[in-house]
Amino acid sequence: MKKTLKYLIVLSFLSGFAKAEFRVKLVDDGMKPVVNAVLTAQQIPGSIASADAMEAAIMDQIDRQFVPRVLVVNKNQPVLFPNSDQVRHHVYSFSRPNDFEIKLYSGVNDTPMRFEHSGIVVLGCNIHDQMLGYIYVSDAGQSVKTDSDGIAVFEGEPPSEIRVWHSRLSATGTAETTKELAVHDSEGNWLISLELTPVAEKKSSSNSFRSRFK
Amino acid sequence: MTLNVRIFKLVGGLVCLSTTAILLTVWLTTTEHLRSQVSKDLEVSQSVVEQVFESRKGLLFSSADVLTADFGFKQAVATNDRPTMESALVNHSQRISSDLMAVLSLEGETLASSSNALSVGQQFPITGLISQTLRDGGAIATLTLGNSIYQIILLTVDVPNPIAIAIVGFEVDAQLIDELKAITKLQITMASDGMGSPVVISSLPEEQLEEAVSASDMRIFEIAPLFFDSEAYVSRSFYMADGSGEVSNVRITLSEQLGFWFSSFNRLLIEITMIAVLSIGLALILGLVFSRNLSRPLANLANLAKRISIGDYRAGQYIEAKSREINELAHALFGMQKDIQEREAEIQYQAKHDLTTHLYNRYEISEILTAKLTRSEHFQAISFKMIGFREVNNAFGYDCGDACLNSLAERIRGLGGNAARLNGSEILWIPERSPDQNQLLALKESLETPHVLEDIEIKLQIAVGLVSLPDDAEDTESLFRHLSIAVEQAQQNASLLQSYQKGMEQDYLKRLAILRELEEALNNDNGELDMFYQPKLDLHTGKVSKVEALIRWNNKTLGFVPPDLFIPIAEKAGSISEITQWVFRRVVRDLKQWEEQGLAMTAAINLSVHDVTHAPLMASVDALLREANIPASRVEFEITESDLMEEPGKAIAQLTRLRESGFSLAIDDFGTGYSSLSYLKTMPVSELKIDKSFVLKLDQDENDQTIVKTIIDLAQRFQLKVVAEGVENPAALNMLKLWGCDWIQGYHISKPMRSDLLIDWLAEHEQHSWTEDTV
Numbered sequence: 002m003k004k005t006l007k008y009l010i011v012l013s014f015l016s017g018f019a020k021a022e023f024r025v026k027l028v029d030d031g032m033k034p035v036v037n038a039v040l041t042a043q044q045i046p047g048s049i050a051s052a053d054a055m056e057a058a059i060m061d062q063i064d065r066q067f068v069p070r071v072l073v074v075n076k077n078q079p080v081l082f083p084n085s086d087q088v089r090h091h092v093y094s095f096s097r098p099n100d101f102e103i104k105l106y107s108g109v110n111d112t113p114m115r116f117e118h119s120g121i122v123v124l125g126c127n128i129h130d131q132m133l134g135y136i137y138v139s140d141a142g143q144s145v146k147t148d149s150d151g152i153a154v155f156e157g158e159p160p161s162e163i164r165v166w167h168s169r170l171s172a173t174g175t176a177e178t179t180k181e182l183a184v185h186d187s188e189g190n191w192l193i194s195l196e197l198t199p200v201a202e203k204k205s206s207s208n209s210f211r212s213r214f215k
Numbered sequence: 216m217t218l219n220v221r222i223f224k225l226v227g228g229l230v231c232l233s234t235t236a237i238l239l240t241v242w243l244t245t246t247e248h249l250r251s252q253v254s255k256d257l258e259v260s261q262s263v264v265e266q267v268f269e270s271r272k273g274l275l276f277s278s279a280d281v282l283t284a285d286f287g288f289k290q291a292v293a294t295n296d297r298p299t300m301e302s303a304l305v306n307h308s309q310r311i312s313s314d315l316m317a318v319l320s321l322e323g324e325t326l327a328s329s330s331n332a333l334s335v336g337q338q339f340p341i342t343g344l345i346s347q348t349l350r351d352g353g354a355i356a357t358l359t360l361g362n363s364i365y366q367i368i369l370l371t372v373d374v375p376n377p378i379a380i381a382i383v384g385f386e387v388d389a390q391l392i393d394e395l396k397a398i399t400k401l402q403i404t405m406a407s408d409g410m411g412s413p414v415v416i417s418s419l420p421e422e423q424l425e426e427a428v429s430a431s432d433m434r435i436f437e438i439a440p441l442f443f444d445s446e447a448y449v450s451r452s453f454y455m456a457d458g459s460g461e462v463s464n465v466r467i468t469l470s471e472q473l474g475f476w477f478s479s480f481n482r483l484l485i486e487i488t489m490i491a492v493l494s495i496g497l498a499l500i501l502g503l504v505f506s507r508n509l510s511r512p513l514a515n516l517a518n519l520a521k522r523i524s525i526g527d528y529r530a531g532q533y534i535e536a537k538s539r540e541i542n543e544l545a546h547a548l549f550g551m552q553k554d555i556q557e558r559e560a561e562i563q564y565q566a567k568h569d570l571t572t573h574l575y576n577r578y579e580i581s582e583i584l585t586a587k588l589t590r591s592e593h594f595q596a597i598s599f600k601m602i603g604f605r606e607v608n609n610a611f612g613y614d615c616g617d618a619c620l621n622s623l624a625e626r627i628r629g630l631g632g633n634a635a636r637l638n639g640s641e642i643l644w645i646p647e648r649s650p651d652q653n654q655l656l657a658l659k660e661s662l663e664t665p666h667v668l669e670d671i672e673i674k675l676q677i678a679v680g681l682v683s684l685p686d687d688a689e690d691t692e693s694l695f696r697h698l699s700i701a702v703e704q705a706q707q708n709a710s711l712l713q714s715y716q717k718g719m720e721q722d723y724l725k726r727l728a729i730l731r732e733l734e735e736a737l738n739n740d741n742g743e744l745d746m747f748y749q750p751k752l753d754l755h756t757g758k759v760s761k762v763e764a765l766i767r768w769n770n771k772t773l774g775f776v777p778p779d780l781f782i783p784i785a786e787k788a789g790s791i792s793e794i795t796q797w798v799f800r801r802v803v804r805d806l807k808q809w810e811e812q813g814l815a816m817t818a819a820i821n822l823s824v825h826d827v828t829h830a831p832l833m834a835s836v837d838a839l840l841r842e843a844n845i846p847a848s849r850v851e852f853e854i855t856e857s858d859l860m861e862e863p864g865k866a867i868a869q870l871t872r873l874r875e876s877g878f879s880l881a882i883d884d885f886g887t888g889y890s891s892l893s894y895l896k897t898m899p900v901s902e903l904k905i906d907k908s909f910v911l912k913l914d915q916d917e918n919d920q921t922i923v924k925t926i927i928d929l930a931q932r933f934q935l936k937v938v939a940e941g942v943e944n945p946a947a948l949n950m951l952k953l954w955g956c957d958w959i960q961g962y963h964i965s966k967p968m969r970s971d972l973l974i975d976w977l978a979e980h981e982q983h984s985w986t987e988d989t990v
Contacts, residue, residue: 093286095293095374125375127286133375172321172349174376198350210353210370214276 023159025182026190027151027167029197034151037071037135038195041164042155043142057081057113060124060134062090067124067134071168073144074136079113091127096120096175099138121166121175135168152190159191169197218506218513226498234491241487245480253471257451260399260469267395268366268455271385272355275368278311279353279383283372292318292326292372292379297335300327307383315365315384321349321377332360333382344369344462348380356462357387357455359407359414364388364465366455387465392418402448402470404428419470423448427470447473512541516548523548528556569636571617572624577695580635580643584691587645591685595649596694598702599627599662602676602711604640611671619673622666630658637695641702655679656712678705681714696720726784732770733781737793744768746801747967748818750976751938751958752985754951759977761817763853763960764802765967766794786823795826796835803839805970806849812974819851819881824858827869837876847877853904855883863894874899881938886926895933902957903930907941910961914946927954948985 027035057079061068065086074080084090084107093102099122101114116122119140126132137144145153162181168174186192282288282303291299304316308329317328323339339345341358348354348369357366367384371377385391387405395403396418404417404424419427427448450470454463522529535542567579575583587594601607601623608616624642627634633645650658665674680702688694697715700723705713736743748762768776785791802818809816826832840847852873859866859882870880881902886909905926909919923939930937939951942961951959964985965976 093374095290095378097293100293123374123376125373130284130373130375168376172371172377210348210351211280214273214280 021158022154022156024152024154024190025159025163025193026186026188027147027153027165027193027195029195032194034147034149035167035195035197036147036149036151037069038147038151038153038165038167039071039073039137039139039144040147040153040155040193041139041142041144041166042157042160043164055079059083060136061085062092062126062132065126065129065132067132070133071135071137071146073139073146074116075139076119077115077117079115080136081109081113083109089128090132092124093127094122094124096122099136121177123174133168135174137166163193165193165195167195167197170195172198218510222502222506223499226502227495230491230494230498234487234494238484238487241480241483245483249473249477249480253449253473256471257401257449257469260401261451261453261467263399264395264403264467264469265455267398268357271366272368274311275313275355275366275383275385276353276370278307278313279368279370279381282307282316282383283370283381289372289374289378293374295326297327301329304329311383313383314363314386315360315367315382317382318372319345319369319380319382321345321379323380326379332363332365341462345380347462349377352377354462357465358463359465360384362414364405364407364414364416387416389416392416399469402427402472404468404470405465406468407465428452428468430470449473508537509541512545516541516545519548519552523552523555526559528552528559572621572636572642574624574628574642575633575635577635577637580633580637580645581691581695583633583645584694588685588688588690588694593649594645594684596682596684596698597644597646597655598637598680598682598698599623599642599644599659600678600680600702600706601640602678602706607673611673615668615671615673618668619666619675622668623662623675623677626662641699643698649683652712655681656710659712676711678702678711679713680705681712683714687715729773729776729781729784730788730790732773733768733785733794734790736768736770737790737797740797743770744797746798746805746970748805748970748973749960749967750965750973751819751960752964753958754948754956757985759964759980760815761819761851761958762973763819763967764798764805764821766798767967782823786825791823791825792829792832795820795822795832799832799836799839802850803836803843803845806845807843808970809974810845814974814977815849817849817851817879819853821883822852822854824854824861824866827852827854827858827866827873828862830869833869833873848879851879851881851902853881853883856885856887859894859898867894867897867899871899874901886922892929895929895935900935902936902938904938904940905956907961910939910941910947910951911943913939913942913950914944920950923951923956924954927951927956931955945985 025040027038027040029035055075055078058072058074059081060072061083063085065088072080082092082103087107089105089107091103091105094100098118099116099120103114105128116136116138119138122136122138124132124134124136137146143155143157145155147153159182162179164177164179166177170176170178180193180195182191182193184192285303288300288303290296291303300318304318304327307313308316315328315330315332317330317333318326319339320326323342323345325333325335325337325339328335333339340360341356344354344356344358348371352373353368353370355366355368357364359365360367364387365384366387367382370381370383372379372381392403392405402417402419404415404419404427406415406417406428407413415424417424417428427450430448430450448470450468452466452468454466567575569576584596601620604616604620607619620636620640620642624634624636627642627644630644630646632647635643637643659677659679662677663675665672680698680700682688682694682698682701684694688697697720700719701713701715703723704719705711707713732743735741745767747765747767749765750759751761751763752759753761766778766782768778768781770776782791782794785794798820802820806816806818836850837847840850854866854870874880879902880898880900881904882898882900883904884906885903886906903926905923909922909926913919913923927937936957937955938958938960939947939956940960942948942951942959942963944963947961948959948963968976
């Protein structure tokens with residue numbers, strides 16, 4: 002903890018000297034950090050547009066899971082779907098209009114996908130029902146995924162409000178919401194509290210409805 | 216309460232008590248058993264029903280799972296391709312014969328359906344079920360949709376996140392109810408409540424439905440259905456929910472008919488009751504038999520005791536009882552009967568008999584006589600009276616007296632008829648055949664035949680009185696009285712025999728009146744009694760120097776009563792001494808008065824033999840004379856010849872003592888008493904008085920002259936003075952003087968007169984020459 006604190010102090014110190022940046026921390030009802038959420042800040046004054054950086058993003062499949070679970074890409078950025086498992090996968094998405102299907106394959110799929118529309122693309126595997134992944138297609142501004150501490154770091158001056166996405170905001174996992182940046186926590190981060198549905202997280206747990214019959 | 220009722224009550228009560236206890240125990244045990252049985256039955260059945268529904272859940276799930284896992288179906292849902300969705304639904308529903316398949320949006324709107332229960336565009340009625348499905352990924356529910364009940368499963372259509380909800384369901388219909396009924400053997404009812412229109416499906420007939428469903432499983436404890444309602448149900452209701460949030464608005468009710476369970480119990484109940492009734496009946500019979508064995512001999516004995524109490528001693532018929540105690544009682548009772556009988560006989564005997572003679576007593580003979588008199592029988596009552604019974608008692612003792620009486624009674628008993636001892640020595644005899652006078656005399660003689668008692672021989676004199684009936688008395692009382700009069704009279708007769716005659720009672724009563732009046736005259740000295748004196752003329756001197764004192768009684772009611780009448784009565788009544796005493800006092804007084812007037816007169820007093828033998832009486836005259844200072848020579852005593860002859864020995868002894876005291880003694884009425892001449896020489900007398908019957912007609916009757924002459928001659932030879940009584944004319948006087956008679960007395964000289972008149976008479980006749988009249 003002390004180490005972290007020191008690190009944070011160094012970071013803030015550095016930022017003061019380099020470019021302007023702000024940090025937003027996402028917590029749930031229980032004040033626990035929310036991981037794998039995507040925050041989007043639009044029209045940040047002085048921000049540098051990163052849309053030009055179009056290097057290929059990777060949504061790998063390891064041990065019958067999508068890795069990473071949440072991938073943030075820009076519109077039209079190429080996304081590769083390598084398969085690190087020995088089994089085949091049948092990756093699909095019904096998230097219109099970015100719906101697609103990559104039928105039974107193994108190894109690296111050479112053909113990258115390009116998502117032309119911004120939005121949430123929910124990924125599934127027709128063979129392995131428990132596999133679930135999300136690709137956030139960002140259209141403008143900065144979209145940053147929260148880290149393990151629930152913190153996202155933005156460059157530039159903080160706007161008045163910010164868009165928030167998380168898979169547990171709705172049953173379908175596609176809902177997005179807008180939150181005001183109004184409060185700080187004790188460490189100087191903007192603090193955003195989020196109400197999450199428990200549904201999606203339980204889907205693969207042993208308590209789920211389906212498991213009673215399997 | 217009779218014995219058999221008591222026994223019946225006891226045994227019957229015990230049987231009733233034990234039966235009730237058995238019934239109660241059986242009821243409690245059975246009820247408890249049934250309760251657990253039915254409870255278990257219902258519980259097991261519920262499990263069975265739940266299991267059936269559970270297995271259907273599995274079927275539903277696999278069907279729904281297959282459906283929602285189908286990529287094509289997913290694609291159709293994702294693209295909201297309704298025709299494709301519906302064709303897929305129909306396809307799957309045919310596979311498992313499901314009755315309902317539908318796709319809902321996540322908001323609950325029906326997107327596609329294979330059944331009319333959910334139409335497209337219709338909102339799913341239970342929103343909670345949608346949210347549950349979204350939360351858990353699926354849900355199971357039993358609910359009403361439209362007019363039917365469905366068991367449904369809801370599963371999310373995942374891509375992989377849920378985009379819709381698929382529903383697969385079975386209708387709960389009559390067929391299922393019948394199957395469940397067949398498995399559980401119970402009545403099954405399914406009823407929806409709460410949401411939508413109520414739907415009821417049941418295996419029960421409609422009329423029983425409400426009651427059966429509303430019945431709780433606590434009814435087993437109630438008695439009413441047990442006895443009165445064979446159609447009663449016990450029900451158990453539950454919702455099809457497994458605790459994992461399953462939703463159901465359908466209540467399942469399992470109804471069990473108690474009749475089935477209680478039929479065996481009721482049979483047991485009836486059997487026990489029948490056994491109880493039989494036992495009571497048996498108890499009744501046994502009680503009857505037992506109590507008859509006990510109470511019949513007791514009743515017999517009670518009858519026997521009653522009979523004894525009213526004096527019926529005929530031995531009762533007694534059948535030996537089975538119990539020893541009763542037999543002992545019976546024997547005791549019979550013993551008592553015998554004892555009482557004997558004692559009563561003894562008492563009866565004593566009540567009717569005289570215990571000395573063992574003849575009847577007065578009371579009993581009265582009964583017999585009354586009976587005879589009532590029947591107006593002709594019979595005789597004869598009384599035998601021992602004369603001198605008291606003397607026998609005195610001389611030989613009472614034992615001897617009783618023995619004598621017994622001996623006499625024995626002889627009388629031997630005569631037949633009825634005999635009774637009346638009192639003292641008097642025995643009454645009622646002969647069977649009336650004897651005539653001669654037979655009676657012979658009978659008397661035979662009874663007087665000396666009685667030999669141990670070593671002494673006693674000769675009895677028996678007076679016999681006789682009463683003839685029904686003429687002589689009208690009742691027993693008068694009979695006894697007349698008999699007593701007759702026997703008393705008999706004692707006066709030489710024959711000692713007397714039949715009762717009419718008028719005897721009047722005489723008797725008159726004698727009683729005389730006695731009563733005499734008693735009064737003596738006690739009060741009221742002047743009724745008086746002394747008269749008749750002068751005696753000394754033929755040698757021609758002077759009167761002696762008088763005979765004669766008692767006179769003039770009663771106010773009876774008039775003049777001659778001494779001949781009242782003296783014997785007084786003698787018999789035992790009051791003669793008092794008269795004599797009175798005479799003594801009067802004569803001594805008169806002698807004293809005469810002496811005071813210068814008249815030295817000698818008075819002769821008549822004594823009875825009773826007086827003579829009464830020593831104190833004779834001593835009293837001595838005392839009186841000494842008191843009056845008059846010498847004993849101035850008093851003479853006259854005793855009749857017959858009196859003397861009655862008890863010569865005793866009389867002589869007494870007379871000798873009197874003579875020694877200085878008194879002169881004369882034998883009165885000489886010549887009538889058949890006296891033995893030999894006594895004359897031993898008699899301490901100085902005078903003979905010739906009875907007046909020889910003197911009254913002396914001048915006319917030569918026989919009398921001979922007798923008188925002989926007596927005078929005899930007296931002179933014995934050197935006794937002679938007095939002639941009844942001289943009524945000078946001829947007799949002269950004859951007597953000529954023959955040498957010493958004294959004369961009679962009307963020719965003077966009648967008896969009072970003492971005051973005697974003085975005058977003496978003065979008057981002082982110079983009268985009696986003998987010269989005849990010359």
